[in-house]
Amino acid sequence: MGANISTSVVQRKEGGSPLRPKLDDIPESCAALVLAMLDPPEICKLARVNRTFHAASSADFIWESKLPSNFKFIVEKVLKDATLLSLQKKQLYARLCRPNPFDAGTKEIWLDKNTGGVCLSISSEALTITGIDDRRYWTRISTEKSRYPTVAYLQQIWWFEVDGELEFRFPAGTYSLFFRLQLGKSSKKLGRRVCNSEHIHGWEIKPVRFRLTSSDGQRGESQCYLDNPGNWVLYKVGDFVVENPNALMNIRFSLTQIDCTHTKGDSRFLVSIFLYHKKMLKEA
The missing domain is CATH 2.60.120.260 (Galactose-binding domain-like)
Structure with missing residues (x-):
């Protein structure tokens, strides 16, 4: 037979009763996992909740999942500006959401800021x-x-x-x-x-x-x-x-x-x- 064991530490008041957990108690790594499941506008809203969510909202793995699968092709072959790849993924997402001209200014490409669609x-x-x-x-x-x-x-x-x-x-x-x-x-x-x-x-x-x-x-x-x-x-x-x-x-x-x-x-x-x-x- 086996056993499952879990432990937890709960902060208590002086009288002994436990304090209610707060959003600030959520580890940044857990907050980042939650944010990764949301759309970009929802991520930006939750980033204003507290410092933990604000810090977590800049994680590269969150924003890389929101970028289109061909973002390297867009940066290197279409925009011809490989320096953009050195940006944080959140910054790159914001940059690509702006109109980006190419082919001597006769074409533009951008991402829909709500979905990341091209x-x-x-x-x-x-x-x-x-x-x-x-x-x-x-x-x-x-x-x-x-x-x-x-x-x-x-x-x-x-x-x-x-x-x-x-x-x-x-x-x-x-x-x-x-x-x-x-x-x-x-x-x-x-x-x-x-x-x-x-x-x-x-x-x-x-x-x-x-x-x-x-x-x-x-x-x-x-x-x-x-x-x-x-x-x-x-x-x-x-x-x-x-x-x-x-x-x-x-x-x-x-x-x-x-x-x-x-x-x-x-x-x-x-x-x-x-x-x-x-x-x-x-x-x-």
Whole structure:
């Protein structure tokens, strides 16, 4: 037969009755194990409880588990700044949650601060747009609503086509790809933002078609009419699944409206592509 023996030391008052345990009595190592089970926002909240939790919240093993599995690839190959690996994991997490430009500033990568999911955006400068160099059809304008210095502005065109491509080593999971578009020009009037929709035309006749394909054979397709003048809108292209986090995946995507019976015009295209890890999106 066997026996299980446990011992404990309980601090007592002068009269002999035991004192109630406090949060300060929790060993830092135990607090760190608790924090490791939580999401980043919850870790930061508990770090303000007392000194023990504050000290425990900086443990590298906690934050390394919150970083994406490809964080070394992001730092060394995408951002090309290996010095970031010398930071504490908590500091690295915070650094990667900020927008980090790469490819001469035409792309950005960041982590969702609540989940650690990888997000990417691509500016219109990195896309192939039919007629982009012809000033009769397209111009580049600045806007406060863009991550990038300029966005592509369509005056009018018959053949509308935008193509893009991205090669990246994604952590395993499901991702969603969107185009971010706005109809019309916004301006401020008496301190309020207004949209002049007078010259918007052609988008209500035929829907715009979105497509994506991946190097491992996945396909996505959707179509819709562009609407909601004056507001930047995310139009979903489709989803793709990453099963092998160690392999580079090539994603091609496009947006077309090639019915030449009518012109399309007066539209801003941050034609900024956004890729989000699925767990960060609220399901409809």
